[in-house]
Amino acid sequence: MFRILTVAAAAGALTLGSIACAAPALASTTDGSPTPTAHSSLSAIQQAGAAATAKRITSLNTGISKVNATKTLNAADKSTVLATLNADLGGMQTLQAKIAADTTAATAWTDYRSIFTDYRVYAVGLRQSYIAAAADGLTDTAIPKLQAAATKISTYFAAHPDKVTPDLQAKLADMQAKTADAVTKTTGLAAAALAVTPAAYNANHAVLTDDRAAARGALADSKAAAQDGRAIAAALK
Amino acid sequence: MIGRAARLVVPGVTLALLVALTGCGKLGTQPTSGSVGAPGAGVTATSTPVADDSAAIDGITQDLDEADTANGEAGSNADAGDQAGATGDEP
Numbered sequence: 001m002f003r004i005l006t007v008a009a010a011a012g013a014l015t016l017g018s019i020a021c022a023a024p025a026l027a028s029t030t031d032g033s034p035t036p037t038a039h040s041s042l043s044a045i046q047q048a049g050a051a052a053t054a055k056r057i058t059s060l061n062t063g064i065s066k067v068n069a070t071k072t073l074n075a076a077d078k079s080t081v082l083a084t085l086n087a088d089l090g091g092m093q094t095l096q097a098k099i100a101a102d103t104t105a106a107t108a109w110t111d112y113r114s115i116f117t118d119y120r121v122y123a124v125g126l127r128q129s130y131i132a133a134a135a136d137g138l139t140d141t142a143i144p145k146l147q148a149a150a151t152k153i154s155t156y157f158a159a160h161p162d163k164v165t166p167d168l169q170a171k172l173a174d175m176q177a178k179t180a181d182a183v184t185k186t187t188g189l190a191a192a193a194l195a196v197t198p199a200a201y202n203a204n205h206a207v208l209t210d211d212r213a214a215a216r217g218a219l220a221d222s223k224a225a226a227q228d229g230r231a232i233a234a235a236l237k
Numbered sequence: 238m239i240g241r242a243a244r245l246v247v248p249g250v251t252l253a254l255l256v257a258l259t260g261c262g263k264l265g266t267q268p269t270s271g272s273v274g275a276p277g278a279g280v281t282a283t284s285t286p287v288a289d290d291s292a293a294i295d296g297i298t299q300d301l302d303e304a305d306t307a308n309g310e311a312g313s314n315a316d317a318g319d320q321a322g323a324t325g326d327e328p
Contacts, residue, residue, distance in 0.1 A: 035328075072310055072311075072314065112328060113328045115328070116326055116327055116328040117328065120326055121326060122321050122322070122324035122326040123321075123322065123324070123326035124326075126317075126318070126321035126324075127318045127319075127321040127322045128318075129318075130314045130315065130317045130318030130321060131314075131315070131318050133311075133314040134311040134312075134314040134315045134318065135311075137307050137308075137310050137311040137314065138307065138308075138311050140307075141303065141304070141306075141307035142303075142304045142307035142308050142311065143304075145300045145301070145303045145304035145307065146300070146301075146304045148300045149297050149300035149301050149304065152293060152296055152297045152300065153297055155293070156290075156293050156294070156297070160290070208322070212315075212318065212319070212322070215311075215315050215318070216315055219308065219311050219312055219315055222304065222307075222308050222311070223308050223312075225304075226301055226304045226305055226308060229297065229300075229301045229304075230301055232297075233294055233297050233298050233301065236290075236294050236297075237294055
């Protein structure tokens with residue numbers, strides 16, 4: 001039962017970013033040093049395990065609070081993320097206690113590895129949740145507003161043909177095309193990102209690469225469409 | 238008698254025709270619309286479209302403001318996702 005969709009962040013460093021409208025700081029890239037190995041002592045593994053689970057527990061608690069407060073994720077995705085976050089939190093707490101109580105290095109090492117391979121808090125959970133939040137924000141707000149603006153501009157052009165220049169017509173066409181591209185790229189994106197599992201990541205470390213690229217591409221399209229709209233509105237004033 | 242009556246009737250008929258043709262004898266009559274120079278004429282014809290134009294552009298701007306806000310949030314989330322992906326998650 002290690003289906004993990006974890007929204008977590010490096011304790012005290014990585015946050016849920018604009019899910020809570022706050023810029024996240026860069027996370028540390030390790031779980032402490034020295035990193036234990038299969039040949040490390042029981043106490044060394046336990047120490048590293050305690051640090052790694054504590055880091056993720058703190059991140060998960062922070063993430064749960066922020067997801068509860070966000071309006072970026074739609075209701076269905078928020079429910080999915082929160083269910084997973086709470087499951088992951090329970091899993092981390094269980095591992096934390098188990099590693100501390102382990103009596104052999106071999107068992108502790110197995111449990112320590114489980115923190116990573118069965119959860120992938122940062123590589124999968126956090127990352128997929130951010131992608132979903134970005135996709136939902138575009139799908140539910142940015143794109144509909146751009147479509148509404150384009151419709152109003154078209155109506156204005158029809159009523160004031162004397163104000164329509166070839167340049168403005170071209171900008172409106174580009175705005176509509178960029179918005180349509182954003183729709184294409186975000187369709188099903190949040191669901192696809194949230195469907196990625198730690199097991200899928202273990203099999204293919206690039207499993208979220210396409211989703212990440214789609215989110216970035218859609219964002220670029222949406223920004224370009226907004227810029228077109230701004231230019232048109234400025235010209236009409 | 239006939240000559241005296243004619244002197245009175247002809248100006249009277251002329252005045253009556255003038256009043257009838259110009260409409261100046263109608264009590265309470267006001268220009269309705271389109272009378273150049275009439276008080277109020279043209280105000281309605283020009284102010285409403287201007288107000289409508291302003292409202293239309295304001296509506297477009299408001300939509301774009303909300304799109305920009307959402308784009309900003311999406312950008313922050315995309316950045317955070319990249320940072321998470323760059324975080325070490327290997328045993």
